[in-house]
Amino acid sequence: MTESPARGKGRGARERVLVAATTLFQRHGINATTMEQVAAAAPVSKRTLYAHFPAKDDLMVGYLRHLSESGATLEAMLDRTDLSPREQLRWLFTIPDGTNAPIRGCPFTDAAAEFPDPESPVHRYALERKRRFPQQLAELAARLGAVDPEALGEQLAILADGAAGRAMVLNDGACMRYGLMAAEALVDAQSRRPE
Missing domain, CATH: 1.10.357.10 (Tetracycline Repressor, domain 2)
Structure with missing residues (x-):
């Protein structure tokens, strides 16, 4: 089964957000990093960021899961x-x-x-x-x-x-x-x- 272009693009954006969040959280800490900084570093629009992670809590759980699953x-x-x-x-x-x-x-x-x-x-x-x-x-x-x-x-x-x-x-x-x-x-x- 092939993936639609929109789906592949969305998954790429989610991955970019997680990679950006990981870098920023490790560099500056969790509370010092804003959602806007993550969106800019990804780079994705704030709308795309919030579509994947509606709140910072969601981003944090995604980040921690990403670390666990990636072996990092x-x-x-x-x-x-x-x-x-x-x-x-x-x-x-x-x-x-x-x-x-x-x-x-x-x-x-x-x-x-x-x-x-x-x-x-x-x-x-x-x-x-x-x-x-x-x-x-x-x-x-x-x-x-x-x-x-x-x-x-x-x-x-x-x-x-x-x-x-x-x-x-x-x-x-x-x-x-x-x-x-x-x-x-x-x-x-x-x-x-x-x-």
Whole structure:
């Protein structure tokens, strides 16, 4: 089945909006970025922007989903099959090289902080992702031979979130390295020892 030209064009506009929003949110933050700035950066008309995302809440949920589905989050490393469990753990505490932009930390934490109402669609989506994170880490902990993978998953989630938050506030990637050292110590302490 072929797509009508109008449909293809609409999907292209939606993708451009999400890419522009991602760039602007990461550069300036969520609340500092206006819908008008996103439309200009996309570039799309405000009418087109609002046809795809009627409110900023809708754009935010779309942005967070886009990050999740595109693998553009550190959590995506936990789904990679080309990495060993130890490599996945290390990548979780890695800030990409080559950018001079400020460290933004976890986009889901950022979104929940900027949309604090628990009933907000943005907050609910961030909550859903944050609940999934320790489950993913528990699966990783099991592959690493942890005695109690669920507890280790929660501990690693707290470490990763804390290191990312501290790195963002201090704009210092060293926080992630210290987080990794603590994570590896926890994993080693929880690993099954041969009888």
